[in-house]
Amino acid sequence: MKCVKCRQPAVVEVRRHNAGFCREHFVEHVLRQVERTIDELHMLRRDDRILVAVSGGKDSLALWDILHRLGYRADGLHIHLGIGEYSSESTVKTRAFAESRGLTLHEVSVAEELGFGIEELSRRTRRIPCSACGTTKRHIFNRFAREHGYTVVATGHNLDDEAATLLGNILHWQTEYLGRQSAVMEATESGLVRKVKPLVRLAEREVAAYAVLQGIDYQVDECPMAVGATSHLYKEVLNRLEEVAPGTKHQFLWGFYERGRRHFPHESRTLNACKVCGEPTTGEICAYCRLAERARAAAAGTR
Numbered sequence: 001m002k003c004v005k006c007r008q009p010a011v012v013e014v015r016r017h018n019a020g021f022c023r024e025h026f027v028e029h030v031l032r033q034v035e036r037t038i039d040e041l042h043m044l045r046r047d048d049r050i051l052v053a054v055s056g057g058k059d060s061l062a063l064w065d066i067l068h069r070l071g072y073r074a075d076g077l078h079i080h081l082g083i084g085e086y087s088s089e090s091t092v093k094t095r096a097f098a099e100s101r102g103l104t105l106h107e108v109s110v111a112e113e114l115g116f117g118i119e120e121l122s123r124r125t126r127r128i129p130c131s132a133c134g135t136t137k138r139h140i141f142n143r144f145a146r147e148h149g150y151t152v153v154a155t156g157h158n159l160d161d162e163a164a165t166l167l168g169n170i171l172h173w174q175t176e177y178l179g180r181q182s183a184v185m186e187a188t189e190s191g192l193v194r195k196v197k198p199l200v201r202l203a204e205r206e207v208a209a210y211a212v213l214q215g216i217d218y219q220v221d222e223c224p225m226a227v228g229a230t231s232h233l234y235k236e237v238l239n240r241l242e243e244v245a246p247g248t249k250h251q252f253l254w255g256f257y258e259r260g261r262r263h264f265p266h267e268s269r270t271l272n273a274c275k276v277c278g279e280p281t282t283g284e285i286c287a288y289c290r291l292a293e294r295a296r297a298a299a300a301g302t303r
């Protein structure tokens with residue numbers, strides 16, 4: 001197969017575009033896809049101060065690299081989750097990446113905040129690890145962005161991630177989630193910082209190919225806590241459909257953004273300041289503070 005742009009041998013094939021690309025033109029293709037997503041969905045402004053949520057995996061490091069190349073002002077925030085060797089290795093990769101490109105990296109440690117990491121947090125609170133982890137990450141990213149004057153938080157969710165979430169939300173008819181599922185979450189007066197997902201036009205394998213071709217040394221291991229997650233099964237199912245009919249994932253997700261989402265309720269919720277930490281919440285005390293309180297109570301043996 002030859003590159004559609006220059007007829008040199010292709011190194012990556014993108015079946016849904018029925019095209020092959022050489023290294024140089026694949027990189028250019030990825031940059032254009034992200035630029036197009038940012039423009040079409042009005043994700044970022046040139047004067048935005050962007051905080052990239054960097055885990056050390058391919059998606060977040062590729063996103064940081066791409067935003068940097070597109071000329072945006074983007075700093076990184078890495079959270080030390082405290083999930084054994086997986087976490088320490090992720091931190092090493094993230095730091096090395098930031099250093100190699102001269103980018104500003106902030107770090108926050110869950111263990112320093114709570115006294116223990118995600119593994120212990122989920123054990124003590126008997127919550128599914130990814131649920132406790134998600135609550136913690138959302139809280140830390142939003143609070144950090146707000147306190148440090150960032151106008152937007154960017155995450156590395158790709159087409160496969162978002163299509164799998166959509167499939168899960170439909171299978172369970174989570175109408176409230178469907179109304180909110182979007183590649184852009186606007187800021188609220190109550191203090192939720194704007195959130196964007198600039199990689200939603202790129203399939204996971206395209207992001208991986210981009211990271212490899214750009215020489216990004218990322219954490220290749222999966223988080224050990226994610227073993228058996230249903231999202232893996234949804235991704236497998238979607239990949240199977242994609243094999244038979246290239247373009248299915250894109251049509252599914254982007255069709256939803258363009259034609260499906262508006263049929264689900266998405267009225268803005270009234271949010272209050274959490275009585276403990278001040279972060280926005282629908283109740284009196286936010287999910288993160290309730291989680292932290294439960295974990296501390298369990299440690300003190302009061303429950």
Ligand code: Q46
Pocket residue numbers: 081118129130131133134223224225226
């Ligand atoms: S880090 Fe955290 Fe993920 Fe690990 S515990 Fe689950 S949510 S899988 S992106």
Ligand code: ZN
Pocket residue numbers: 003004005006007008021022023024025
């Ligand atoms: Zn080429």
Ligand code: ZN
Pocket residue numbers: 274275276277278279285286287288289290
């Ligand atoms: Zn709180």
